[in-house]
Amino acid sequence: MIETIIREAPEPQPQQGEPVIFQRRRPADSNLSQAPIQSLNDFFDFIRMLDAEGYPRAFLDLHGHRMGFSRVQLEQDRLVGTFVLYRKDAMPH
Numbered sequence: 119m120i121e122t123i124i125r126e127a128p129e130p131q132p133q134q135g136e137p138v139i140f141q142r143r144r145p146a147d148s149n150l151s152q153a154p155i156q157s158l159n160d161f162f163d164f165i166r167m168l169d170a171e172g173y174p175r176a177f178l179d180l181h182g183h184r185m186g187f188s189r190v191q192l193e194q195d196r197l198v199g200t201f202v203l204y205r206k207d208a209m210p211h
Contacts, residue, residue, distance in 0.1 A: 145174040150187075162197055165190040182206055 122128075146152070153164050153176075165176040165187045175186040184206050190199035 143173065148174040148176050150176050150178050158195065158197065159192070162190060162192045165197070165199065179206065 148168050150161070150164065153160075155161055155164060168174065168176045169188045169190065175188055177184050177186045179185075182205060183203055186202045186204075188200045188202075190197050
């Protein structure tokens with residue numbers, strides 16, 4: 119595509135349609151218990167979507183603790199990955 123742009127120097131065109139404005143994700147948006155999840159694939163997609171630098175990791179709050187999930191892989195009928203469990207009052211920043 120870059121080669122075509124350089125070679126043909128197309129004329130810029132104004133965008134069409136209404137703009138869509140997305141809100142920045144908040145840490146609370148990473149709570150698995152609040153996500154619209156209905157299948158193992160949904161869990162997989164949700165966790166891996168947040169497994170990038172700068173995004174708050176997918177998590178579950180349980181009994182005063184928070185479990186964060188990362189490096190998830192789908193293996194037939196289960197998910198395998200890394201989790202970190204810590205007290206909510208000692209959460210990393």
